[in-house]
Amino acid sequence: MFQFESKKKMMAAALLSGLFFQSCKHDDDHDHNHENELITTVKIHLVPPGGGMVMATWKDLTPNEPSGVMADSLLLDSGVNYTGRIELLDETVSPAKDRTAEVKAEADEHLFVYKQIPANSALLNIGITDTDSKGRPLGITFTLKGEKKGAAVLRAILRHQPGTKDGTEGPGDTDVDVQIPFKVK
Numbered sequence: 001m002f003q004f005e006s007k008k009k010m011m012a013a014a015l016l017s018g019l020f021f022q023s024c025k026h027d028d029d030h031d032h033n034h035e036n037e038l039i040t041t042v043k044i045h046l047v048p049p050g051g052g053m054v055m056a057t058w059k060d061l062t063p064n065e066p067s068g069v070m071a072d073s074l075l076l077d078s079g080v081n082y083t084g085r086i087e088l089l090d091e092t093v094s095p096a097k098d099r100t101a102e103v104k105a106e107a108d109e110h111l112f113v114y115k116q117i118p119a120n121s122a123l124l125n126i127g128i129t130d131t132d133s134k135g136r137p138l139g140i141t142f143t144l145k146g147e148k149k150g151a152a153v154l155r156a157i158l159r160h161q162p163g164t165k166d167g168t169e170g171p172g173d174t175d176v177d178v179q180i181p182f183k184v185k
Contacts (some may be wrong), residue, residue, distance in 0.1 A: 036160050037099050039176040041089040044074070044156070046082040046144060054082070058178040061091060074154065074182035076124075076146040084142045086112065086156060088176070103175075104140055107132035109162040112139025113169045117153040123184050124154065136167040146184035154180045 040061050046054040054074060062068030076082070088099035103110045107130075114126040125145045128137040139158075161172030 036173055036175045037102060038090045038092065039088045039099050040091045042176060042178045043087040044084060044180060045087065046084045048080050048082055056180045058180060071180055074180055076182060076184045078146045078149050078184050080146060082144045084144050086140055100140060107138045108134065109160060109165060111137060111159045111161060111165060113157040113159060115155040117155055121150060121152040123148055123150045123152050136165060149184050151183040154182050
């Protein structure tokens with residue numbers, strides 16, 4: 001009887017350990033680490049055709065406190081086609097960590113969406129010029145043209161869309177959402 005009980009216990013232990021190891025099996029075919037990037041600083045660089053640069057910086061070094069947001073303004077010329085690029089930094093560490101390269105390397109999971117506030121202002125024409133490996137827009141580089149004189153806000157939203165990116169704003173989470181006041185003269 002003792003030997004029978006021991007065999008029963010050993011079989012039960014083997015069965016349970018098999019179930020345990022099966023449930024802890026790692027799926028090596030998929031990367032499940034899709035945390036949002038920490039971005040505290042966004043720089044928008046705009047270059048007009050004749051050279052020079054117009055730049056605005058947005059910072060939020062205290063992400064949990066709304067009063068910590070700081071943003072420059074952009075002064076743009078009407079009718080000028082600017083070549084733009086966006087730079088992303090994490091300045092909670094020293095030296096600051098460049099997040100732009102990381103977003104570019106994960107282009108299939110990210111999308112910049114550019115909007116104007118108010119939405120019907122139509123002061124800017126913005127076109128995304130870079131794409132991911134599937135030909136969908138990314139938005140680190142873009143063109144921007146001041147269509148008519150006026151003032152509004154440029155909103156740049158970085159969407160994190162692992163496994164769901166379809167070229168639209170809808171799926172995923174927001175890594176960063178910045179608002180830069182601008183004036184077209």
